[in-house]
Amino acid sequence: MAFFIFQLMSKGGALSRLAFQLGLIEGLQQFPDWVNGQYGIGIIAAHFLMALPFFIILYTHIYQSEGMPALAQQALSLGASRRQAAWRVAAPALFRRSFATVVLYFLFVMGSYEIPLLLGSQSRQMVSVLAIRKLQRFNLGDIPQAYAISVLYSMMVIVLVVGLLRSKMQDPWKEYQ
Amino acid sequence: MSIRAFVYRLCRKRVCLARLLVAAFILFPFSFLLVLSFGRRWAYPALLPGEWTLSNWLSVWGAQAGLGESLALSLALSTGIAAVSTAASFWVSRQVAGHRYRRHWLLLAYLPYVFAPVVLAACLQYFFIRAGLSGKVWGIALAQLFITFPYGVIFFASFWTERMLALEQLIATLGGSTWQAYARVLLPVAKDTLMTCFFQLFLISWFEYGLTTLIGVGKVQTLTLKVFQYVNEANIFFAALASCLLVLPPVALLWLNKRYVFSRYFATKTPRH
DSSP: OHHHHHHHHSTTSHHHHHHHHTTSOSSGGGSOOOSSOTTOHHHHHHHHHHHHHHHHHHHHHHHHHTTHHHHHHHHHHTTOOHHHIIIIIIHHHHHHHHHHHHHHHHHHHHTOOHHHHHHSOSSSOOHHHHHHHHHTSSOTTHHHHHHHHHHHHHHHHHHHIIIIIHHHOOOTTTTTO | OOHHHHHHHHHHHHHHHHHHHHHHHHHHHHHHHHHHHTEEOOOTTOSSOSEEOSHHHHGGGSTTTOHHHHHHHHHHHHHHHHHHHHHHHHHHHHHHHTSTTHHHHHHHHHHHHHSOHHHHHHHHHHHHHHTTOTTSHHHHHHHHHHHHHHHHHHHHTTTSOHHHHHHHHHHHHTTOOHHHIIIIIIHHHTHHHHHHHHHHHHHHHHTOOHHHHHHHTTTSOOHHHHHHHHHHTTOHHHHHHHHHHHHHHHHHHHHHIIIIIIHHHHHHHSOOO
16 A cells, blocks of 8 residues: 555655646646655555545444444434434444444554555654664664653553453453353 | 436436545545556656656566565464454453453553553563564564453453353353353354454554654565655555555455354344344
């Protein structure tokens, strides 16, 4: 996906060529910095395209398993508008059921390496890229910094996972014993 | 034609168009990479490569590109890791399910999975160097177990339900041993779940890059490493070719999964009247 976005959205990529052919730009230097730019638009696009099918499947499954059509129908029968049924009945229930997955996906995106490595900025690096770049440098002073970054990141993840998931995570073996 | 029939046909057409658009949206990345893999000389601002050739694909088994070797190595590595992790996590998840601190064990299983694999590799790299496993295929296999095995334990968490316990108790009551319980009942019952877990672990191992780079120190050239190598060399056509090769086994697995696992699963779930 990273390589696809790189070839699609970079200055010499397919979108830039298409914009040139359509007369929207006069040269590749006029095409915006979507890849390796400071706002990480390429990274966001790659993760969005990767997450989209996964979350569509997830929410479709939850929508059916939680009996959402019946709940929405009930809300409509009680006088709610379609918008209210969607945002005040279905959305909170869907988010509550998918909370653990969303948090885990957030952590996955935060710790991703390949996509920011290929599509990210050289000056503002994501934590995993920064740690590994420091680890691979020849300056011995950078290596302890890489370990410090890794440990800090790990601690942050532990705090987030324990804090956010502990209360929300269901015990799959609750009825086992 | 009545207005109602016209509106109905229009809606049908709109649904068909929407389906086509979704299909095009999904297939576009693959077709884009496939087109690039057959190309050569793609100067700006041409929309398509200036020359079309089969030589990129023919060189897959050539010694110079080394793509065939990387493909075989990646396949062997991912298959082996997926098989070992699936078997081990299935057994361990059963032990965890029966443990009084099962929730804490499950929480621990989440940690290696939610850590960035590359950060995990950075933390473990020192030990791999000391153990002489750095730069070796066995080292990468062991390192990937750190992320695939906990995922397997989490995956099987939902399998060990009250029904499974009842089955085990029934076997014990009827005089069956633990071995017989696994061989004759639990494994056949879990066959589809085991297959799905195997596929998912294969995919995790197959697409792994950061951990493989750090522990393998570039000496173990899996297919993902090849893609990045070609990107760094600005050889976009070979990078596209390697990306296509990278996509093919997961697509084949997805098809197999859908053909043999999901279809059977839904066939057994569909109520018969």
